[in-house]
Amino acid sequence: MNSTLAERPRLPLNSFGIAFGTAGLAGTWTVAGVELGAPPAIGEVLWAAAALAWVITIVRSLRRPGAVRGIRADLRHPVLGPFAALVPAVGSLLAAHLSATSPVVGAVGVWVMLVLTTAFGAWFLTSLLTVPRDIGTLHGGYLLPTVAGSLLAAQSLATIGAQTLAVGYFAAGILFWILIGAMLVARLATGPAIPAPLLPTLAIFSAPPAVAGNAWWVISGGAPSTVDTVLAGTMVALLLPHLFLLRRYLTSGFAIGFWAMTFTTAASATYAVRLLTAADVGALGTALAWVVVGVATVIVGSIATRSLGLLRRSEADGPRRSSATYRRTALVGVVIASVAVAFGAGAGSPLFVVYQSAWGFPDWQLATAFTAYAVTLLGTLLVAGRLSDHVGRRPVLVGALVLLLVAGALFLVADSVWWVIAARAVQGIATGAATSTFTAAIIELSSERHRRTMTVLTSAAPVGGLALGAFGGGLAAQFAPDPTAAVFLTLGVVLLVGVAAVLAADETADRHSGALASLRPVLSVPAAARTWFGVLAPLTVAGWMFSGLFLGLGPRLDDGVFGIDGGTASAVVIALQPAAAAIAGMLFSRSAARVATAVGAGLLLLGAIGAGTAILAADLPLLVAAAIVGGAGQGAAFGSSLRILGPLADNATRGGLFAAVYLVAYAAYGIPVLVAGFFTDVVGLAEVGAVYAGLVAIAAVAAAIGLTARSRRERTAVHAA
Numbered sequence: 001m002n003s004t005l006a007e008r009p010r011l012p013l014n015s016f017g018i019a020f021g022t023a024g025l026a027g028t029w030t031v032a033g034v035e036l037g038a039p040p041a042i043g044e045v046l047w048a049a050a051a052l053a054w055v056i057t058i059v060r061s062l063r064r065p066g067a068v069r070g071i072r073a074d075l076r077h078p079v080l081g082p083f084a085a086l087v088p089a090v091g092s093l094l095a096a097h098l099s100a101t102s103p104v105v106g107a108v109g110v111w112v113m114l115v116l117t118t119a120f121g122a123w124f125l126t127s128l129l130t131v132p133r134d135i136g137t138l139h140g141g142y143l144l145p146t147v148a149g150s151l152l153a154a155q156s157l158a159t160i161g162a163q164t165l166a167v168g169y170f171a172a173g174i175l176f177w178i179l180i181g182a183m184l185v186a187r188l189a190t191g192p193a194i195p196a197p198l199l200p201t202l203a204i205f206s207a208p209p210a211v212a213g214n215a216w217w218v219i220s221g222g223a224p225s226t227v228d229t230v231l232a233g234t235m236v237a238l239l240l241p242h243l244f245l246l247r248r249y250l251t252s253g254f255a256i257g258f259w260a261m262t263f264t265t266a267a268s269a270t271y272a273v274r275l276l277t278a279a280d281v282g283a284l285g286t287a288l289a290w291v292v293v294g295v296a297t298v299i300v301g302s303i304a305t306r307s308l309g310l311l312r313r314s315e316a317d318g319p320r321r322s323s324a325t326y327r328r329t330a331l332v333g334v335v336i337a338s339v340a341v342a343f344g345a346g347a348g349s350p351l352f353v354v355y356q357s358a359w360g361f362p363d364w365q366l367a368t369a370f371t372a373y374a375v376t377l378l379g380t381l382l383v384a385g386r387l388s389d390h391v392g393r394r395p396v397l398v399g400a401l402v403l404l405l406v407a408g409a410l411f412l413v414a415d416s417v418w419w420v421i422a423a424r425a426v427q428g429i430a431t432g433a434a435t436s437t438f439t440a441a442i443i444e445l446s447s448e449r450h451r452r453t454m455t456v457l458t459s460a461a462p463v464g465g466l467a468l469g470a471f472g473g474g475l476a477a478q479f480a481p482d483p484t485a486a487v488f489l490t491l492g493v494v495l496l497v498g499v500a501a502v503l504a505a506d507e508t509a510d511r512h513s514g515a516l517a518s519l520r521p522v523l524s525v526p527a528a529a530r531t532w533f534g535v536l537a538p539l540t541v542a543g544w545m546f547s548g549l550f551l552g553l554g555p556r557l558d559d560g561v562f563g564i565d566g567g568t569a570s571a572v573v574i575a576l577q578p579a580a581a582a583i584a585g586m587l588f589s590r591s592a593a594r595v596a597t598a599v600g601a602g603l604l605l606l607g608a609i610g611a612g613t614a615i616l617a618a619d620l621p622l623l624v625a626a627a628i629v630g631g632a633g634q635g636a637a638f639g640s641s642l643r644i645l646g647p648l649a650d651n652a653t654r655g656g657l658f659a660a661v662y663l664v665a666y667a668a669y670g671i672p673v674l675v676a677g678f679f680t681d682v683v684g685l686a687e688v689g690a691v692y693a694g695l696v697a698i699a700a701v702a703a704a705i706g707l708t709a710r711s712r713r714e715r716t717a718v719h720a721a
Contacts, residue, residue: 013061013074014141014257016086018307019054021262023093025300026050027214028270030097032293035277036286039489047097054090078137079198082124085145088116089152096156107160114157117149125176138187139194140204141260146176147208155215166219170212177208196252202245203261209235210267217274224278232275235268254306262300269296283413290409294492298402298499305500331445333501335457337401338438339465340494341431344404345373346469346551347487348424350477350574361417367552367677372421373428374670380432381663393441396433397502401495403430408488408495432666435462436658443646445505457586458642463635464582466551471575525660529648533657535706536641537664539597542604542699543581543634544668549611549692550577550627552673561686562620576624580631585639593640598707600637604630605700612693615686630696637703638665668699 026046032038061071075081092113099106124145150173157166184205188194194202213231220227242249249261269292276289352366403426410423439458446454472490476483525533554574564573588596607630614623642661649657672695676688 017259024266337498342465584635603633
């Protein structure tokens with residue numbers, strides 16, 4: 001037993017930052033639940049996670065080698081010692097939250113933690129004043145025992161109704177902020193450069209305004225005052241310098257010490273949400289508040305994910321490669337995120353009809369809402385399709401996922417079709433940046449053994465996500481009291497998981513110069529892939545036009561031609577096509593790619609003919625059959641196309657190649673729907689749908705001719721040789 005304990009790695013005191021940051025984010029989501037209507041369950045889950053992390057860290061610290069002597073040494077450590085203040089700080093936050101459901105237990109916890117906070121703060125201040133120390137050991141964490149401890153105690157005391165004592169602790173916190181803050185400014189400005197491992201503690205230096213603001217908000221009962229104006233201005237002033245430190249944060253080696261940034265992030269977000277919702281700025285304030293919550297969650301979540309591989313290391317351990325299980329888990333998360341990107345686009349289709357019924361806008365505006373996504377997506381593919389080949393996959397994917405969170409916030413505050421169009425435009429920008437990059441990253445993250453399967457999976461992910469989104473949106477439209485909130489709050493949680501997974505995954509593309517030059521609008525198809533790209537382009541057009549028929553015109557056809565007025569029934573019809581495409585893409589993965597493309601072209605032709613006939617005859621069973629047949633054709637064709645094109649590029653050019661593929665795909669997906677939307681009021685909905693299906697048939701025939709000609713040329717070349 002003793003030998004086991006002797007081998008246990010040393011757990012530094014800054015590990016309590018894990019529970020501290022998680023509790024801070026739990027507070028952010030709890031406030032978001034009150035002010036923004038966020039699901040309370042998210043906050044409660046985070047509170048439970050914070051409590052679990054707090055208990056586990058305490059137990060591991062008490063069981064570390066050296067027993068009481070080791071703990072005493074930790075407390076006196078000139079760098080890590082101040083982080084011991086996080087033990088009662090987290091306990092105080094947990095107890096204050098518990099007081100809402102268990103007043104007596106929560107109040108007892110607050111008073112116990114108050115005693116510990118006061119005792120440690122007094123001891124630490126005495127040590128600071130009497131024990132000589134190297135100025136280079138001072139850092140932002142020196143604000144924790146007295147400043148953060150006092151302000152958080154004030155907030156917890158106010159929560160249980162001890163207002164007078166809360167004001168006293170608030171005053172003490174402000175006093176120590178001025179005194180110790182001035183000492184730290186002098187150290188940072190005139191002392192030695194702060195070591196890289198202590199760089200994250202600069203975030204703690206920026207925390208007091210937000211922590212004080214939240215404490216005062218509870219003390220004053222949420223009545224905005226001049227105090228809030230002063231603290232808010234100070235908060236912004238101290239947070240802005242971190243924008244200039246962002247590059248250093250991203251390039252410095254990751255360690256558990258980065259948790260020092262999380263409570264500052266969460267506390268600032270909590271205070272910002274309170275101020276934005278209290279200000280009289282309407283929907284804009286709500287949208288900004290959601291963006292703040294999303295950004296804070298992404299930052300804390302990404303640090304949490306990066307920490308998973310570090311929890312069992314000692315401070316003396318060197319870097320080590322993450323396990324195969326960890327890498328596979330990260331890859332699964334990246335795949336889920338790629339599906340979530342398409343889910344958001346698909347979910348809009350059944351919701352558009354709900355919006356049209358509520359707001360009464362014409363068909364052309366509905367088509368514009370659908371097509372805004374495709375147009376901005378196309379523009380982004382043209383401009384930024386090759387960006388990840390230069391700056392790496394992860395930065396592009398994280399930026400895209402954050403933009404999708406912004407789009408979700410816009411949907412949540414939408415009260416007219418123009419808000420929806422704006423949200424779809426942002427969604428398109430994000431998807432344009434993410435789609436080809438996800439395809440390249442997933443293929444590159446896969447082992448050689450599974451690369452073929454993952455290539456097929458990447459082709460199925462967009463259409464599979466569209467199917468899930470269409471079905472989920474339809475269910476929400478029929479059964480949820482607020483379908484928009486049900487869809488986009490759920491999507492937001494998945495996107496946050498996706499951000500964490502992307503940050504946990506390895507970078508697969510080397511960074512090199514030329515990022516700005518890569519933003520010039522151009523199709524980047526490597527020379528080795530150009531012939532096949534030209535042959536396969538009509539097949540891609542046919543498949544994605546067919547998908548646009550169901551996801552773009554489908555909701556109006558279901559209502560106006562087939563008389564389907566139920567959200568779920570319409571969603572099932574809409575989702576059948578992309579679902580069939582996703583399933584067929586997987587089923588055809590073991591077939592020869594060239595055979596699968598030919599089969600795909602034939603199935604698309606049959607599906608298009610069937611769909612056109614069904615629309616003219618108002619024959620719903622025929623439409624369902626056509627959706628399945630044509631969807632299977634799209635899946636077979638698109639998956640096999642990527643299998644043909646993927647090996648024709650290397651890691652330095654694969655992002656640009658797939659951007660060109662998706663540029664063709666989404667142009668066919670969105671632009672014809674926009675044109676069709678303008679003609680429905682003039683020509684008639686059924687007639688426009690039938691003509692649209694006819695164009696798909698023509699594209700499928702052109703694809704079949706091109707594939708046949710390619711095969712004939714290759715056979716001729718073989719015979720000639």
